[in-house]
Amino acid sequence: MGINSERDIEANMQIGPTELGMVRIFIEAGDTEIPMDFEPEEAEEIADEIRAAAQAARAVKKR
Structure with a gap:
């Protein structure tokens, strides 16, 4: 599966700070939960x- 492969999967994404000073991206899809913690600079x-990527996507849409 690549970046351009579409899938019909419903997922929920939450982003917020942790009590340890990290930034967490939390993805939940069905029974799968993926917590990813990043230093603030990485975030x-x-x-x-x-x-x-959003800017590049806008350029593609304008073609």
């Missing part, structure tokens, strides 16, 4: 990557 890098 900011991920946010930058998401913004860059």
